[in-house]
Amino acid sequence: MKQTLKDLTRKSVFLSMMLLACSGIFAKSQTKWAVNPELPMSVRMCQSEIIRNPEGWMLDFSTKLKWNYCHGLECQAFLDVYDRYGGDYLYKYVKQFADTMINENGRIYGYKKTNYNLDHVNSGKILFRLYEREKDPRYKIAMDTLRAQLASQPRTSDGGFWHKKIYPYQMWLDGIYMGSPFYAQYAATFNEPEDFADVVSQFLIIAKHTYDKKTGLYRHAWDEIKALPWSDLKTGQAPHVWGRALGWYMMAIVDALDFIPENQPGRDKMILILNDLVKILPKYQDQRTGAWYQVVDMPEREGNYLEMSCTPMYAYAIAKGVRKGYLPEKSLSIAQKAYQGILDNFIVVDDKGIVSLTRICGVAGLGGRKPYRDGSFDYYVNEIVRDNDPKGVAPFIMLCLEMER
Numbered sequence: 001m002k003q004t005l006k007d008l009t010r011k012s013v014f015l016s017m018m019l020l021a022c023s024g025i026f027a028k029s030q031t032k033w034a035v036n037p038e039l040p041m042s043v044r045m046c047q048s049e050i051i052r053n054p055e056g057w058m059l060d061f062s063t064k065l066k067w068n069y070c071h072g073l074e075c076q077a078f079l080d081v082y083d084r085y086g087g088d089y090l091y092k093y094v095k096q097f098a099d100t101m102i103n104e105n106g107r108i109y110g111y112k113k114t115n116y117n118l119d120h121v122n123s124g125k126i127l128f129r130l131y132e133r134e135k136d137p138r139y140k141i142a143m144d145t146l147r148a149q150l151a152s153q154p155r156t157s158d159g160g161f162w163h164k165k166i167y168p169y170q171m172w173l174d175g176i177y178m179g180s181p182f183y184a185q186y187a188a189t190f191n192e193p194e195d196f197a198d199v200v201s202q203f204l205i206i207a208k209h210t211y212d213k214k215t216g217l218y219r220h221a222w223d224e225i226k227a228l229p230w231s232d233l234k235t236g237q238a239p240h241v242w243g244r245a246l247g248w249y250m251m252a253i254v255d256a257l258d259f260i261p262e263n264q265p266g267r268d269k270m271i272l273i274l275n276d277l278v279k280i281l282p283k284y285q286d287q288r289t290g291a292w293y294q295v296v297d298m299p300e301r302e303g304n305y306l307e308m309s310c311t312p313m314y315a316y317a318i319a320k321g322v323r324k325g326y327l328p329e330k331s332l333s334i335a336q337k338a339y340q341g342i343l344d345n346f347i348v349v350d351d352k353g354i355v356s357l358t359r360i361c362g363v364a365g366l367g368g369r370k371p372y373r374d375g376s377f378d379y380y381v382n383e384i385v386r387d388n389d390p391k392g393v394a395p396f397i398m399l400c401l402e403m404e405r
Contacts (some may be wrong), residue, residue: 041343042158042326043073044083044399046090048147049393056097060390067111068301069102069178070390072123077397079129083145084401098130100137106141113149116165121146121182149188150179156224159198160205167367169224173205176329177248181255188259200266206249210237215297216280220245220375221366229368230375236368238375241296244391245312250277251395254320276319278331285334290341290402294361295380303381308346308359310393311338312399319402339403342396348387360392361385 035047055061059071062255068174082090100249101109101123124146131139154162156169165176180202187195209222220238223231230238253274260267284296291306292314294298315338322335348356362384366375373379 017104020272025135025225033352035355037353040085040400040404041355042397042404043085043087044353044355045357045393045397045400046081047077049388050089050093050234051256051354052388055100056093056292057100061076065101065109067120067123067299069119069122070394072126072396073096074397075123075126077394079126080398080401084127084404090338094126094135095130098126101262102138102142104138106138106145108142108145111145113145113152113283114165116149116153116162118153118161118178119161120178122178124182125185138233140310146182150183150326153179154289155236156205158205161202161219169227170221170366171209172221172366173206173210173245173249174221175204176202177255180252181259184256184259193261197266200264200270203249203253203256203270203273209235212237212241212297215241216276217241218246218249218277221245229372230366239378240298240380241297242380243292243307243310244313244361244364246296246319247310247395248276250274250317254317254324254326257324257326265404271302274317274321274326278321278327278334281314281318282334286341288341289345290337290339291346292338295377298377301377303378304361305381305385306346307361307385308342308357309361309395311342311346312392312395315339315342316395316399316402319382319399323402323405335399336403339399343351354389356387357396358387358394360387360389361365362389 006195026098033045035049049059054371056071056075057065059074060068062068075097075183078090078094103109124143126400127139127143130136150161154165154168155169156162156360160171161175161179162168163170183195184199187193187199187329206222207218210218210220212219218241220240220242222238223236226233232239245378255271257267281292284299284391285292286299286306289306291308291311293304295301295304296305306396315335318327318331319335322329322332346358348358364380367371367373393400
């Protein structure tokens, strides 16, 4: 951890080139790495990302070490591809990231429990597979640390986790994805079945408080004490249905269900929520591209745009939901339309075969930083839009795996 950024960069480039060379799946042209266009799209996108980010800590446009939910999100997708197609370079890439961020005592670099930030839990999901294979106690210590955060995470009066300590009495749809699938997997992996009721309750509490009767969708967040300018004085809800927030929630449902026992009370309600959303989402799906908008329920409003994190998130959740039996088979066509629309309209491949996903919202939130994030339509549509943001790339990789089955 005392290495300089320059040293880490030199090391990362060298190790990454070694990994790519040993993998045997990249073509080399004029000393620059190229991606084989004959490989599945999920693999091509992983390889493209590794070329852009030779080491895992560089993901999410990072210039320094950071335990960030985006890194874990994309590394998780890499492990999914590894599980499906193999390729030791993918596993080594993720393991190298974990070993860079977790020291010999199991301490996570830069992590502070008392921040009570649900975002910091998400990257813990990659540690389950690393620990299962390596049996390295550092990974278990790190997982235990994140689980301990959830044990004392501040809550709303009805038991919902605050999104962060700095956002008191607020639940965000984003936070359900950040914390609940990890919570469910930990309970299943380490035999703590008493926790499943709390896992399920997080989904149901936020559904109750963010549901928008007018659209049948869910607003970005809920402020229990209605203290902030963005919160409705009657409901405490945020003003709009933000695309990615709803995507986080849908992905959280299908991923957490992998670990929640079938007889767990409330599990059926999670599946019902998913079904109801999938019945409504086609109403807001762009007919030409199959994509969804940044502000989902205002597709016709000037300035709105088709956004490439929410679109693969919805399509992934739908495709996986069909595969797992939570959704009817006919729903798959919704995901297929979105997938083909992404390939036809939002994927760019350069002359080396390197794949880029375009039109991804870089960031959006509520309150907090300056300038104040007021949750207005104008706020959402004017945040930065960029290519290859992990919040779009990782769900796209996971969608590709579903479509490649």
